[in-house]
Structure formats: C-alpha cells, structure tokens
Amino acid sequence: MSQRIISGNGCIKELNSILRSIKSEKFMLVCDSSFPFLSIKNQICELDIPFVSFSEFTPNPIYEDVVKGVDLFQKANCDVIMAVGGGSTIDVAKCIKLYSKMDSSKNYLEQEYNDSGIPLIAIPTTAGTGSESTRYAVVYFKEQKQSITHESIIPNYVLLEPSVLKTLPVYQKKCTMLDALCQGIESWWSINSNDESKAYSKIAVESIIKYMDSYIYDNDELAAEKIMLAANYSGRAINITQTTAAHAMSYKLTSIYNLPHGHAVSICLPYIWRFMSDNTNLCVDPRGEKYLQNIFSDISRALCSNNPTEAIDNFTTMLKRMQIIAPNEVSKDDLHNLIKSVNPTRLKNNPVELNASAITLLYKKILSYGSDEERNKNDLA
Numbered sequence: 001m002s003q004r005i006i007s008g009n010g011c012i013k014e015l016n017s018i019l020r021s022i023k024s025e026k027f028m029l030v031c032d033s034s035f036p037f038l039s040i041k042n043q044i045c046e047l048d049i050p051f052v053s054f055s056e057f058t059p060n061p062i063y064e065d066v067v068k069g070v071d072l073f074q075k076a077n078c079d080v081i082m083a084v085g086g087g088s089t090i091d092v093a094k095c096i097k098l099y100s101k102m103d104s105s106k107n108y109l110e111q112e113y114n115d116s117g118i119p120l121i122a123i124p125t126t127a128g129t130g131s132e133s134t135r136y137a138v139v140y141f142k143e144q145k146q147s148i149t150h151e152s153i154i155p156n157y158v159l160l161e162p163s164v165l166k167t168l169p170v171y172q173k174k175c176t177m178l179d180a181l182c183q184g185i186e187s188w189w190s191i192n193s194n195d196e197s198k199a200y201s202k203i204a205v206e207s208i209i210k211y212m213d214s215y216i217y218d219n220d221e222l223a224a225e226k227i228m229l230a231a232n233y234s235g236r237a238i239n240i241t242q243t244t245a246a247h248a249m250s251y252k253l254t255s256i257y258n259l260p261h262g263h264a265v266s267i268c269l270p271y272i273w274r275f276m277s278d279n280t281n282l283c284v285d286p287r288g289e290k291y292l293q294n295i296f297s298d299i300s301r302a303l304c305s306n307n308p309t310e311a312i313d314n315f316t317t318m319l320k321r322m323q324i325i326a327p328n329e330v331s332k333d334d335l336h337n338l339i340k341s342v343n344p345t346r347l348k349n350n351p352v353e354l355n356a357s358a359i360t361l362l363y364k365k366i367l368s369y370g371s372d373e374e375r376n377k378n379d380l381a
Ligand SMILES: NC(=O)c1ccc[n+]([C@@H]2O[C@H](COP(=O)([O-])OP(=O)(O)OC[C@H]3O[C@@H](n4cnc5c(N)ncnc54)[C@H](O)[C@@H]3O)[C@@H](O)[C@H]2O)c1
Pocket: 032, 033, 034, 037, 038, 058, 059, 060, 061, 085, 086, 087, 088, 089, 091, 125, 126, 128, 129, 130, 131, 134, 135, 136, 137, 138, 164, 165, 166, 167, 168, 169, 172, 175, 176, 179, 261, 262
C-alpha cells in the first residue's frame, strides 16, 4: 500500500490541503489527554473542516474502548480518521478504521478483516513505535495482548512534525526512543529480514545512537527531527520482519507491572542478545550460524562497539544511565504468568531457538529473581 510521508518542522501546515484532496467533510480526531498541550493543537483545532474528537482510551489501549470509538465514528458520520498521538492513539485509530464497516453485533477480533476504505492520517507525537508506518495494531482484550494485522491499516498520510516532541516528558522520551532502538535491532536479526529491512534498521539504530543524548537531555531540535525519522524507519523495518523475542517477552511485563512498552522491551533485550550470542549453534535462521554472527557484529558496530559482548555491556550501561530498571518484588506467580504468556508465533521470528527452559532462565535474569543459584536454574522449582 502506498503511503505519503511528509516530514520536518512546519509540515503540519499540509493538513488542510490533504483533507481537501481527499474531500473530507467531517473527520474524527483520535487523540489522548496530551492533546491540549501539544504544539500543534491550535493548527488542528483551526482546520477548515469540522471534526469530532475521541479520547476515551488509555495507553496500551483495551478493546472495549476501541468499540466506543467505532460507535462514535458511525454516529457522527465522519469520513476520515486523523490520529494525533503516540502508538496507543495510532493503534486505536487503525482499529476504528478497520472495524467501522464490520458487523457491530459480533466481536470484531473474531471477524474477517477487509479494507474499509476510510482514509487514515497519522501524526505521531512520540518518536518510538513507528506505528504510523506499520500494518499492525496492538490492543488488550481480557488482559491478553491482541495483535491485529492488516495491510489496509497502514496510514495513508503521515506527518512527522518533530515540534510535538517538546512536550513529551523525559521518561516517555526515553521509553519511546528505546522502543525504536529495540525494534531496529530486533528487525535486523529477525529471520524475516531482507536487504530493505536491514537498511531501515541500520539507519534507525545508527541515528538513535548518534542523536539520543542531545534529544533526551538537551531538547535539541535537529536531534528530535532525526529521532522521529529513526523511529519511523524502525517501524518500516518491523513492518517487513515483525519483532522478535524481546517484544514477545515484554507484553506481560507491561500488563503486570504497568511498565511503558519501550521500558519493558529494553530491559529484556540485552539478556536475550547475550543468550543468543552464547548459543549461536541453536540458530534457526536458514542463512546459518555464520550469517547470524555477522549480523550480531553489524549491529554491534552500529552501536559503536567492537563486538557483541561489548555492545551488550554498553546497552546495559546505557539503560542504567537512563535509570531504566527492572521491577523488583517479583512473585513466583508473576514469574509463572510471564513464562506462560510468551507467544510462540512471535518467537518463531527469533534467530535462535528459545525453548521453555530458556524463557524461564531469561525472565529470572531480567527480573533478578531469587538468589544467584536460583537464577541459574532453568525451572520454576
Ligand atoms: N502498531 C505498531 O506497529 C506498534 C509498534 C510498537 C508499539 N505499539 C504499541 O504502541 C503503544 C505505545 O505507544 P507509545 O510508546 O508511543 O506511547 P503512548 O501512545 O502509550 O503514550 C505514552 C504517554 O505519553 C503521552 N504523550 C504522547 N505524546 C506526547 C507528547 N508529545 N507530549 C506529552 N505527552 C505525550 C501520552 O498521553 C501517554 O500518557 C503500545 O500499546 C504498544 O503496544 C504499536
């Protein structure tokens, strides 16, 4: 599906002409509680076309809230959806687009998906998920993560307006940027990677490493523009490959401990990488063990490190510096729920086989569970 991406400070001015070109008479603005504080709020509120807004959802949105959005879209007779927000907002908007012409008497998650044809405009206000360029949406139903995938939910128009990042709190800046970094890395080593996805990953990872400090600590404008673009590239990369084990192991951490998505993913990644680097003989990528070792070396270089061991150490040091730490007070029940939550389909994209014992061992290490001796046992006893 073709997508028009416009980027750079001031690109928000293009909105009126986009809405006119698609002949919108009334659009639905999907935004969250951060909208009133955004630098672009006035430009959106002063657009020539009338709109209704929908904000009744939370970060890591739940299915029931999406249904409320579908009802409003239909009742208000809108013809376009505009998402202004982070990954949660964009995912809600994607689902509203997908569900709005489906049978409302049945659960949308259980029906066949078709293109509703409703134009979708996405204006990300975090630099992280790259959701504005993926065919995925994530919602939670009965506390279980649901991955919705359909080509038609890739937004038709994307405006990457970096000035919106000015109001993003520092902790959210870190979490969302780390999500983009992990997406870039995971996509790079995914068994589904190809030359195009690897090129996107390389741009995303190198750019994040180069600009992260000035973006997070100095509020630098150029850095914000570069990180926003990098996040978009990381989205384009996972749109080809999907994510791997670090993402698969993160979702339950988010729901149990209420950890932002990027926080949860980034605390998993170094442990998984170390395990994979020590066990390349368990490589399941048909391109082979040597290929995977070379990929690990390429990723290490993009992280300004000489080899995977150094890169993993540097990644861990970076998390400590940003004060991104694992939850403490982890119960045995938590551990059990985490282990059984991991989606085997998502693990299939991982280049090294991770069986149940490996997952158990990894969660114990990520969460510093129990004594040193307990952590090295790969069962729950
Ligand atoms: N569809 C995909 O391809 C994809 C990919 C990765 C992640 N995701 C999903 O995206 C969600 C996470 O999205 P996210 O990390 O962008 O965060 P988010 O959308 O959940 O927002 C996090 C917080 O930041 C606030 N916020 C957002 N932009 C702001 C701004 N400019 N100024 C001030 N506050 C602002 C929000 O109000 C919210 O409180 C998760 O549900 C995750 O599963 C989707």
